[in-house]
Amino acid sequence: MQLIELKDIYKTYYIGELAVPVLKGVSLDIAGGELVALMGASGSGKSTLMNILGCLDHSTSGEYWLDGREVSRLSADERAFVRNQKVGFVFQNFNLLPRTSALENVMLPLAYTAEHLPDREARQRATEMLDRVGLGDRFHHEPSQLSGGEQQRVAIARALVNRPSIVFADEPTGNLDSHTSEEVLRMFQQLNEEQGITVILVTHDANIAHYARRIIHISDGIIDNGAMSGHHQSEAAKAGGVK
């Protein structure tokens, strides 16, 4: 069974009376443990698709099966619960809370976890995550005292702290220089290989997309199979592939 299954997803925004279709029948499968790049020019609908995949938004029509559960018709609060349990986000502009230590930033998702988790254990788990992203000595630094790469690593630790099955990275290197970008991307690869976490990189940059083992190219609201290179296509075909 696939981790993510999209069936004929449509998303239409309404600006007054005017209907703006953004996704026009997207269907795709992603298996657990894949490292996928979702690529497309700006305006192609990749952000909208990521929002739907990340349960931040719901589609106008179509089915979305996440981990064996149909989630496209959930209420806002139920989607919040799914985001908390199954999904981690890494954003382009890091989105760390200002004037808050790295440790507390990482602990943020735990505050909304329904399961009973004492403060000490939450702290311990956050410490582990920061250790894993190589910030073992920066627990009490605030975002303003960290470099861009370090901030993004704090964000990755935050995305991982609730042990999600999927991590979405929305242009994770957009605000970083090329050297740090590579570090961050290597970290995603490492997470994917060592822990089997499904990583979905959203980007418009082909160089970044090449870090992924499979590239899904979207343009004008439709998945474009032909955009995939032969090398990746063969691997993708083995992993279950694109419809």
Next chain:
Amino acid sequence: MKAYRTTQTALRALRRNPMRATLTTLGIIIGVAAVIAMMEIGSGSSAAIQKTIASMGANNLMIHPGTAASGGVSFGAGSVMTLTPDDSEAVARECPAVRSATSVVRVRTQVVYGNKNWVPLFIYGVDPAYLDVRDWTNMAEGEAFTDRDVRNANKVCLLGQTIVRELFEGRSPIGKEVRIKNVAFKVTGVLSAKGANMMGMDQDDIVLAPWTAIKYRVAGTSASTVNQSSAASSSSGVNTLNKLYPSSGASLYPVPSETQAADTPQPVRFTNVDEILAAAKSTAEIPLAIKQITELLRQRHRIHPGEPEDFSIRDMTEMTKALSSTTGLMTNLLLCVALISLVVGGVGIMNIMLVSVTERTHEIGLRMAVGAQARDILRQFLVEAVVLCLIGGALGILVGHGGSYLVKFFLHWPIKTSPGAIIAAVLVSAGVGIIFGYYPAWKASRLDPIEALRYE
């Protein structure tokens, strides 16, 4: 567990931005401080004003003897002698709504000191309680006479400011002797200035002396009281104290033995007073005091139900009305000021919370992205608002209390601490936090996570 965690989150969020928290709190601090200070200063002033009006005699009750009538001709109020000093003592002792009561005996005659003389408006023979009844216990100089002076009919007196000015030309009269109808009274004290009463009569033009001294030494045979029947007053028979040379009166008859006295009982000497002046405990208790005095005197005078009373009680309706309307006015004024301050404080909180929601749109979006539900966000902002309001309320109480103390210290204004106002301020500040914090919190919880994350 989740509520506890949300509270913790809210507290952390507050700690993260002390400047914003301080500014938000400032609104409620000022609001609550204004309420507390206004309540304390206001109720102090109100109490002072009420006391001032009360000292004009608003709570006083005048009990006069009834009216004598003969052949259809009425002699007017106070023309029979029915009130006794014992009545006065009983009223003070047995009527719970009466603060104190005094007998009053009036004369009108000349007062002489050295080569000056003066006819005071009032020469009153009274109990020491008179000063309490009239709220006149502050002496300008010296001290008041006592119950002992009343029992002994001592020739001592208190002078009003006008008398001091007219007879002593402003020099201290303490220890000097003034003569009232040729009886020398030693001045023990000078009353503080009271000014004119509501009728425009100079209340400082007064001489106060023990009623026994006035009645037996001054009034006596002189018939100078206004009583129609005072010529026939029984007091003339006992007016031996009036004599200039008391030792000259040798007894013409042998003193009757105890057996003789028991065999021929003399009628108990009846002493009357011209008026009894009583003070009710408060303006509100005046009707109750009138009822109690009426019942007591009817019983003491053995008046059967249905028979008319042989006395009449009058209160200061005009002044009482002024007093209660002033009190009502002050209370309403204070309430208005308090409400306005709280609304201002509350709107301040709402403004800053709304700004805070806008400013923290990103944070809200992020919290929602990592799994915060709408009610988590709502609760967080509500708890933040309530915590700020409670802290602000506590500080406001301190600031307001300190402020009113400064006013007391530097301006010597009366203040009155009211625990009620403090409790109300705490409750109201929490209420303000919930009411004015709810809208921004609700607004925050309605944000769309995608929009919020994209917001710059």
